[in-house]
Amino acid sequence: MHTRRLVTNGVYLVLVAVFLFPGSIAAQNIQVEILGWPFFAFWTVILGPMAFVAFYLVAPLFERRIDPPSLTSEGR
Amino acid sequence: MAFNEILSTGIILLYLIISVGVGLVAWRIQPSTSLEDYSLANRSIHWFTGFFSMLASQISALAMLGFAAFYFLQGMAAYLAIVTSIVVSVAGAFRFIGPKVWKIGRQTGQVTPSDTLREYFDSPTLGYVVAAGMILGLVPYLQLQFMGLGIVLDLGTGGLISQQVGVIVIATAIVIYTWLGGMKSVTWVDTMQGIMLFLGSFVAGLFLVLTLGGGFEPTFNNILEAQPAFLEPIAPEPPYNNWVTVLSFGLIAMLGLGLAPHMWIRLHYFEEGRSLERLPGVYSLVFWLTQVGVFSAVLAGVLLLPDAPPDQYIPLLYREYFPTPVFALIMSAILAAVMSSASSMCHAIGIIGSRDITKQIRPEWSEDSHLLAARVITLVAVVAAVILTFLGVDFILTSGAAAGALIVSITVPQLISAVYTAEWPTREGAVLAAIAGGTVSLAGTVGFFNDPMGFYPGTFGFVVNVVVFVGVSLVTSGTPDESRISDWRNLLEQSYTDLDAEYRNQTPTEVTADASDDD
Numbered sequence: 001m002h003t004r005r006l007v008t009n010g011v012y013l014v015l016v017a018v019f020l021f022p023g024s025i026a027a028q029n030i031q032v033e034i035l036g037w038p039f040f041a042f043w044t045v046i047l048g049p050m051a052f053v054a055f056y057l058v059a060p061l062f063e064r065r066i067d068p069p070s071l072t073s074e075g076r
Numbered sequence: 077m078a079f080n081e082i083l084s085t086g087i088i089l090l091y092l093i094i095s096v097g098v099g100l101v102a103w104r105i106q107p108s109t110s111l112e113d114y115s116l117a118n119r120s121i122h123w124f125t126g127f128f129s130m131l132a133s134q135i136s137a138l139a140m141l142g143f144a145a146f147y148f149l150q151g152m153a154a155y156l157a158i159v160t161s162i163v164v165s166v167a168g169a170f171r172f173i174g175p176k177v178w179k180i181g182r183q184t185g186q187v188t189p190s191d192t193l194r195e196y197f198d199s200p201t202l203g204y205v206v207a208a209g210m211i212l213g214l215v216p217y218l219q220l221q222f223m224g225l226g227i228v229l230d231l232g233t234g235g236l237i238s239q240q241v242g243v244i245v246i247a248t249a250i251v252i253y254t255w256l257g258g259m260k261s262v263t264w265v266d267t268m269q270g271i272m273l274f275l276g277s278f279v280a281g282l283f284l285v286l287t288l289g290g291g292f293e294p295t296f297n298n299i300l301e302a303q304p305a306f307l308e309p310i311a312p313e314p315p316y317n318n319w320v321t322v323l324s325f326g327l328i329a330m331l332g333l334g335l336a337p338h339m340w341i342r343l344h345y346f347e348e349g350r351s352l353e354r355l356p357g358v359y360s361l362v363f364w365l366t367q368v369g370v371f372s373a374v375l376a377g378v379l380l381l382p383d384a385p386p387d388q389y390i391p392l393l394y395r396e397y398f399p400t401p402v403f404a405l406i407m408s409a410i411l412a413a414v415m416s417s418a419s420s421m422c423h424a425i426g427i428i429g430s431r432d433i434t435k436q437i438r439p440e441w442s443e444d445s446h447l448l449a450a451r452v453i454t455l456v457a458v459v460a461a462v463i464l465t466f467l468g469v470d471f472i473l474t475s476g477a478a479a480g481a482l483i484v485s486i487t488v489p490q491l492i493s494a495v496y497t498a499e500w501p502t503r504e505g506a507v508l509a510a511i512a513g514g515t516v517s518l519a520g521t522v523g524f525f526n527d528p529m530g531f532y533p534g535t536f537g538f539v540v541n542v543v544v545f546v547g548v549s550l551v552t553s554g555t556p557d558e559s560r561i562s563d564w565r566n567l568l569e570q571s572y573t574d575l576d577a578e579y580r581n582q583t584p585t586e587v588t589a590d591a592s593d594d595d
Contacts, residue, residue, distance in 0.1 A: 012168065012171075016164055019160075019163075019164065020156075020160060020164070020323065024156060024309045025309060025310075028309060044152065044155070044156055044159070044309060045155065045159075045368065045371070046368075048159070048163075049159055049162075049163050049360070049364045052163035052164065052167065052360055053163070053357055053360050053361045053364065056167060056171060056356040056357035056360055057354075057357035057358075057361075059171070060353035060354070
């Protein structure tokens with residue numbers, strides 16, 4: 001079993017929960033009630049999607065040992 | 077601002093001529109000589125052009141006009157549903173199945189979803205059912221692109237080019253470069269159009285929110301004061317006032333658009349397997365920024381043009397607040413989005429029709445005959461979509477989401493089980509589930525029933541597909557052949573490096589011959 005793939009898939013599931021229900025409601029409550037910041041869609045509009053983009057870009061690098069690149073095809 | 081119709085029309089026509097010119101240059105440099113070349117450009121697409129072609133194919137009339145209408149009507153709940161579809165659902169699907177699809181296709185010659193399912197379940201019937209369902213889903217999806225083209229041209233030229241004339245002119249242009257150049261021409265034109273539409277939507281949207289709204293925070297505050305419900309993650313009024321509806325729309329219906337045949341085919345066309353690893357990140361980044369631009373434009377103008385027709389809101393806003401040359405360039409970018417999707421869908425319908433139907437029925441035909449069949453089917457699909465456009469559908473989002481829900485309801489559970497080489501499903505389960513899911517999805521879309529749980533109409537077919545697929549598989553015996561499962565698992569274990577090297581040692585002719593032998 002590929003341990004690294006299990007870790008990244010787990011991170012994906014955590015991100016889904018944090019970005020969707022109940023994450024977006026919690027983020028709205030934190031921003032409005034605790035931080036007192038009316039621009040309360042910051043998490044939904046910007047931070048949440050950015051977290052996914054970062055995950056998709058970094059996860060393959062973390063998993064790379066599963067499918068080791070060779071000197072002949074990398075860097076072209 | 078004063079609008080100059082003639083200047084705007086001239087800029088848009090110039091853009092159209094350049095688009096067709098790029099497609100023709102691609103054809104002249106390397107004409108398509110086989111169905112494999114026409115379908116996938118011999119699986120030799122560079123990651124850069126590949127990414128932008130995928131984005132341009134995905135970002136369509138729906139993304140530029142339909143989603144804007146959705147944001148305009150439902151506010152933050154709509155944005156949450158769309159961004160969910162992009163970063164969670166479609167990009168997630170690319171992450172979890174994209175590399176597997178590429179690896180299997182590289183070695184077996186598969187191109188379409190029907191190829192994968194027909195081969196894994198050893199069922200020609202399943203291949204025909206899925207091919208028919210894909211075409212049934214793609215033609216209305218194509219029709220809404222032509223509707224979008226008509227709207228953009230009508231507003232962009234101030235009525236100098238009517239919707240009807242515009243649709244016919246652009247459909248002709250698309251047929252010319254798709255007929256001649258196949259995937260290579262489509263990809264070249266898509267790349268140019270993808271860059272244009274990204275800049276057009278993102279930059280223009282941010283510019284509007286900064287100039288008209290005075291920045292994001294003042295814009296939000298103004299809306300919060302005038303229309304607080306607009307910024308609620310779950311809308312206070314139906315239909316998007318519960319999580320089941322928002323998530324079934326975002327996660328299921330939109331997944332169908334991400335895995336529609338014109339996108340699935342593109343998972344196979346990359347020259348290098350590593351491109352599939354980069355795809356989810358780049359795709360979600362660029363698509364998300366594009367929608368940030370569209371959503372920003374809606375935020376900036378929702379209080380300024382409250383009575384605008386939802387589908388025409390974005391063009392009307394730009395025409396009102398930008399000088400004519402800038403407006404015409406943005407309209408050209410939107411036109412780019414719509415044209416690239418339309419040409420990709422035409423191309424995909426031609427490939428499905430030839431590979432999954434005529435080639436299965438008439439395997440003895442020559443390669444030239446199959447290539448001609450693909451081109452003729454493309455032409456027939458365009459004519460059908462244009463006729464449907466002239467008959468008219470009210471709202472772009474409705475038919476787009478319905479097409480996505482139908483595609484998901486017919487294929488997704490079966491495709492996932494195939495690329496993950498599941499041992500338990502049977503061909504009887506796969507066929508019956510595809511038929512049941514598709515039928516229920518169509519019934520929900522046309523309003524035969526309302527799901528009491530709140531599923532977005534059409535996506536209930538996906539639930540039915542899963543239930544029938546599992547249930548029938550448990551009581552039938554036609555499981556995939558053990559040797560096929562073993563072969564596919566071995567294929568999936570191979571590294572990209574080995575596959576890249578193996579493929580490069582074959583000439584395109586050898587690859588085509590191998591693919592034909594498989595059939």
